[in-house]
Amino acid sequence: MAGTAKARSADVIVASELTRSYRGGPPAVDRLSLTIRRGEIFALLGPNGAGKTTTLRMLSALIEPTAGHVEVLGIDTRDPQGIDEIHNSLGILPEVAGLYESLTAYRNLQFFGRLHGLSDSTIADRARSLLTAFEIWDRRDDKIETFSKGMKQKVAVARAMLHDPPCLILDEPVSGLDPEAAKTLRDFIRDQRRLGKPLSCRPTTSTTP
Template identity: 45%
Template structure:
């Protein structure tokens, strides 16, 4: 649904986005992680036909973002929620959504059904006739998400949808994205929130002007140092270490009274490792997995480029 091939954007001598290549499949939730200034918003703006590329290619559902006729078709099948919501403050929530729905030639019945559905899902139906200028940041954010969806787009671009929201409002937005995911919407999500990315995204790209890593959350974590098993013992001696090394091809590290062992499949390997230790006279106190977090992956990846 979304394709970028060597996509590049320069602002004078500054390269904002450098040779991005990736593919987002239909129904996938794809997340972009990166520090401020990494090029996340610039990438989305190019994909949404809001700014031109310097070089490379970008296609949405097969349509070329730089072709004038195609760009009109792209605008009809995508929804975009920018970081700055940009609503008409003097209009009510309902009037804001109705105005944008009319731009997509939605019938009156389609507009009514879509607006009510979205505002109810986001907990704003009771506030439908209130001017959005009186709304909190979180409520405005919800209206902006509804606006991006009011014409029932195939593809949704969300730029920092939970930025600066209180925990309750952020959870409501995340729950709503989860519902959209169940509807098989294709979603492109820019976020700084690592927990949010891990919970919502099928795949994640880590960006810092150019794409540093890409994969599922599990693949990214696996790429850092793989999977390890930690076995805490009452005592560790040479016989126990030898028994473990005979039982595994993974690296074995002794740290005081515990063994840290590289494993490929903990569920299959751990019972045999414990059995070998017990047979060698070891007394096991506990066994646990040692897996990197997405935060570990992100920080290591970004710092490697400093």
């Protein structure tokens, strides 16, 4: 019940003394503490190799910190019993899209939607809405291997948002997007903030704002 009480607070992601070291080198992340609250847009800025992606992966419970800890909606990411709830609470866009090249755009969304426990009818509604917003609904039955980098990024963003998670973690979300699609994504992010959903992201410099 303690976790439920925490989840109702304004703090959605809390990292304390977060450290990640790799063998044979200095820490990629060294004693980082941060708090992301409901409705906040939190951006990580820094040069290449500063540990931005590593930080996002720890906040997403995709890798474990060497020291320190992270709580997502009051659940410690080190708790194996809470890991599924954490992943269902997050919409994650990794640095690499991670789509199945031999599947169509729609089948990719259907596959990942089912992993989140969504019904096929809900997947259909959400996929139509998101792919239409990114102007690729007419390509839904085309295989990912035929898509440009920007189109793959659109599908990956749609996948992160498909299950309507309360928190989004996006790594270079507008990388490869054309200006119109980047604006669509920024508008969507602002809408999520108005709904009280926090977002953590690593901005990209590859697309003009």
